[in-house]
Ligand SMILES: C[C@H](O)CC(=O)C(=O)O
């Protein structure tokens with residue numbers, strides 16, 4: 269592969285943050301320590317630790333954490349000899365106070381995340397993060413929902429606030445390789461900062477999408493070991509590393525050690541296999557936020573519905589992150605409609 273950037277590729281492992289959705293936010297401190305220690309030893313660059321919905325996400329709306337995320341961040345920082353602990357922050361969920369606390373505990377990087385059309389709400393958090401001396405990156409979620417020109421406009425806003433990179437975030441795992449190519453290429457041609465890609469594997473193209481992103485010049489790449497991320501998971505870290513190695517691209521992370529983390533540590537922690545089942549497939553197919561999966565499955569049990577019907581309806585209504593309460597509303601409506609029909 270001929271890469272369009274000669275900068276080194278930096279990998280962020282997200283299983284302790286995106287994977288928190290799968291774990292229903294019930295990570296224990298011991299699990300976080302074990303995973304972080306092993307990832308650090310393998311040479312992982314960044315390890316993201318936060319509630320699945322970012323700092324401050326532990327609420328009834330998103331799901332309560334078992335252990336305070338600040339305790340988990342502190343534990344992860346203690347375990348790292350070389351890796352940087354990263355945090356995610358969605359303005360409106362996480363506050364400047366949360367950010368300062370995470371920084372004090374040793375987090376070195378923050379991704380400030382907004383819906384793809386709402387970058388303007390990230391200005392304050394990006395500028396505070398820079399003042400705190402953190403590596404500060406923008407994260408444009410649900411990137412499939414906006415045309416390329418809009419994505420570029422929003423990324424430029426984040427750049428103007430001080431972001432040092434902007435990610436194309438395929439939250440629904442709905443983007444196809446050509447769509448990733450278009451988006452990464454447009455950002456690379458319009459920004460002076462680095463570009464990143466965060467994928468979800470709901471349509472089984474996360475590794476392919478990530479390779480296209482790298483080819484087009486993305487240098488900030490996310491993965492989750494054993495696909496431990498929302499929906500069918502993210503780009504599977506150990507698989508991506510193996511493919512990059514076969515392509516002669518060295519990212520400086522030990523492949524065998526990463527495989528061992530997957531096999532011996534993360535695998536046994538999974539509440540269920542991270543596979544593409546009917547629910548996660550429909551997320552990608554209908555363009556629905558991956559972290560809605562567990563909420564939709566719970567609602568489907570409560571109302572006696574097929575989770576696919578709930579997800580398809582959410583997709584039709586263009587529901588986005590932060591509107592988790594709509595899942596129950598939609599399920600209740602569908603159940604009423606089915607009763608009337610019967
Ligand atoms: C809050 C979301 O889970 C962030 C993310 O990982 C995504 O949008 O994808």
Ligand SMILES: [Mn+2]
Pocket residue numbers: 286439466468497498558
């Ligand atoms: Mn994600």
